Amino acid sequence: MKTFACGDVIPGCSARFTAADEDGIFSQVAGHAAADHGVTTVTPELVAAVRAHIH
Ligand SMILES: [Zn+2]
Secondary structure: OEEEEHHHOOOOOOOEEEEOOHHHHHHHHHHHHHHHHOOOOOOHHHHHHHHHOOO
């Protein structure tokens, strides 16, 4: 089981995600980032930052 707290990358955000694997986390985070943060382009830097904080 993997978990990710958006606030680890975007300070002040309280969204948390849980999925069976990293792909599940990324699919949820991509939707959340677009809807709540206006992030429509998932850059390699963003992927690396998210991956570094997946537990
Ligand atoms: Zn967020």
